[in-house]
């Protein structure tokens with residue numbers, strides 16, 4: 001019988017997301033409770049390559065459930081994209097006695113986790129990104145907080161926009177995905193929402209604003225996803241075509257910070273616990289996600305090849321009620 005104490009590593013990788021700390025806390029506590037050793041790897045795959053790590057105990061993850069960012073630090077590690085980097089990481093695992101790793105990050109981090117699993121270190125990915133751009137899960141850790149932050153910011157912009165009878169063009173993050181833009185747009189009553197998943201011509205944006213204007217509307221919010229970009233140019237074109245004074249605001253990294261919402265903390269805890277259960281059984285090369293509210297897991301390659309449908313029904317609703 002194998003009596004060796006299991007050792008798992010945990011790292012956060014790619015862009016930080018509120019709730020990553022709650023996930024790390026769940027992983028560390030669940031694993032320790034099951035009698036495993038836990039190693040906290042710092043700065044994503046960089047820490048694994050260069051041996052930046054600390055032994056975790058129950059108190060290592062105290063006072064972090066409510067904090068944004070990641071106490072493990074994070075990075076985008078170029079070296080790990082090469083097989084040589086993966087082999088260096090594997091060597092660190094062998095030297096440290098790490099039997100498996102929980103990788104909290106986005107799609108890029110999962111590609112790395114698949115490589116490391118292939119090299120012989122079982123990895124389980126937890127979806128941690130504000131963008132919600134991971135196909136195998138309906139929800140990613142950080143998404144809810146980021147949307148709530150964006151909503152609060154747009155609400156503030158709206159006050160000044162309303163006072164000046166202006167049009168405010170607000171750009172939100174999301175990389176190539178428009179989920180933050182769509183939901184924030186609905187929540188803030190945006191007249192137009194521009195997302196990379198759907199082509200929308202400037203003529204259509206202008207026509208919609210003019211239609212709303214003809215119905216007595218005097219101030220406007222136009223929500224632009226990062227994947228569409230060009231918010232300054234969009235504001236300029238709206239002003240030229242409608243005569244409505246327009247301003248652009250790019251919200252930027254404010255959306256990545258702040259205390260995680262209830263939803264982010266709870267889902268991070270559920271998925272973190274589940275990841276440990278997989279590694280306990282020696283199961284690797286998996287990604288954990290949520291489907292219809294249930295925690296599930298997929299083969300990493302299968303997860304990466306899945307496509308996420310853009311919620312057209314929601315977009316239609318947004319479009320039809322924003323005048």
Ligand SMILES: Nc1ncnc2c1ncn2[C@@H]1O[C@H](COP(=O)(O)OP(=O)(O)O)[C@@H](O)[C@H]1O
Pocket residue numbers: 013014015045075076077078079080081082105106107108109110111112113115128129
């Ligand atoms: N194709 C890949 N192969 C191996 N590792 C990758 C790959 N893509 C990304 N990674 C690793 O994952 C890290 C995070 O990926 P990135 O795309 O920046 O963020 P996210 O995981 O949040 O999507 C990268 O810096 C790199 O170390």
Ligand SMILES: O=P(O)(O)OC[C@H]1O[C@](O)(COP(=O)(O)O)[C@@H](O)[C@@H]1O
Pocket residue numbers: 014015016106107128129130131173174175226256
């Ligand atoms: O902070 P950086 O490196 O400039 O990256 C910005 C990108 O990171 C994000 O905030 C989060 O993306 P990831 O979770 O995939 O890293 C994107 O919305 C944005 O495009």
Ligand SMILES: [Mg+2]
Pocket residue numbers: 014106107108129131133175
């Ligand atoms: Mg990503």
